[in-house]
Amino acid sequence: MTFGRKTAEKLDSAAGALYRAGKKVGGEKGGRIGDAVASTVLGPIRDRCEEANCTCPDCSRS
Template sequence: MFGRKAAEKLDDAAAALHRIGGGTGDAIANKVIAPIRRRVDTDCTRCSRGKCKEHN
């Protein structure tokens, strides 16, 4: 349904929420972004770009 570019945008938005909001940002990302991101059949795009702090 969604492609790599959508996955990049969603991953970057979730990372920004985490940086800015901490625990509250994580809660927002989990409620809003996670359900959409689960529909994308692409691995973490931040990992492939060397920007992921969660998986690396």
């Protein structure tokens, strides 16, 4: 299963929310933990973005 640009943007938003929540709870260290959780959980899903004209910031398939 592959995902399009809109799904990838939603995953990016979720990852940002995890970072902000971690930072709010645990400061900079909490932010890093939130980022690590987002990378581990959402990263593999995010990598499935295969839209031909993907404009996602991290997407190398253009």
